Amino acid sequence: MIDLTLPSGEQIPHRISTGLGACTCSYFYPDNRHLIYAGTFQSAEFNSNVTLESCPQKTCKSKRAKTDPVLRKLCNTSYTWDLFAGFDIFKVNKFGTIVAQLTSSPGYDAEGAVSPDGRHIVFTSVRSGDPEIWIMNSDGTEPKQLTNELGYDGGPFFSPDGTKICFRASRPNTSDEIEKYKALLSYNLVSPLAMELYTMNVDGTDIRKVTSLGRSNWAPFYLVDNYRIISAATLIRPHLLANLIFT
Structure with a gap:
């Protein structure tokens, strides 16, 4: 994880992660002196001579993907994201x-x-058995599940006034879709090719679907008016091109 905010006189961005494992999803606190990110460094396994190998291997690139017929078929017929079990969320200072x-x-x-007030963190967790949106105090206490519907729920962000949350989600409906979703999840995988955008109150009420594009929609973020959302979507050539859209 690299901090690109350069103090006066500095020219080289500095690393703020441990250098081990994989990192993702960083976000600054309002004080701009602390931030969170998710990392796998605590569960990293590596050869001390080659520390780059401490990153978890992508499931569809593993030896198991060649020997397990079910996994091999899933990998050959799906674009997948890994939900690595080693990911946890950490708070760090600016150093x-x-x-x-x-x-x-x-x-x-x-x-x-x-x-926005620095008091809560919204995040994705599989602790309930399905990838759902959760909220907790900024010190990690009192986690509460906000969504509870079959499908991947992820990428949540608060509105500027702190009253709403936007997120992306997949909703498998047919028996074939549900079967494939559960099969992928059994290997800690999800396929992000059919996701729509949703909003809800910070307590999990009033969940509303705001797109019905039938493609991959992700990275939603509220504009300063607390009403419009900017996001990315594969509208022209699925799987290849992302377009910024307002909803």
Whole structure:
């Protein structure tokens, strides 16, 4: 994880992660002196002579994908994201010093964002058995599940006034879609090719679907008016081109 905000006189961005494992989904606190990110460094396995190998291997690139017929078929017929079980969310200061580990449940905890007042963190977790949106205090206490519908729910962000959350989600409906979704999830995988955007109140009520494009929609973020959302979508050539859209 690299901090691109350069103090006066500095020209080289500095690393704020440990240098081990994989990192994702960083977000600054309102004080701009602390931030969160998800990392796998605690569960990293590596050869001390080659530390780059500490990153978890993508499931569809693993030896198992060649020997397991079910996994091989899933990998050959799907574009997938890995939900690495080693991901947890950490709070660090601007120098990268770990201040606190905020999650420790088994499985994937990542995709976190801090509320505008710095009091809460919204994130994605599989602790309930399905990737759902959760919210917790900024110190990691009192986690609460906000979504509870079959499908991947992820990439949540607060509205500027802190009253709403936008996120992306897949909703398998047919028996074939549900079967494939559950099969992928059994390998800690999801396929992001059919996701729509949703909003909800910060307490999980009033969930509303705001797109019905039938393609991959992701990276939603509220504009300053607390009403419009900017996002990316594969509208022209699925799987190849992302377009910024307003909803």
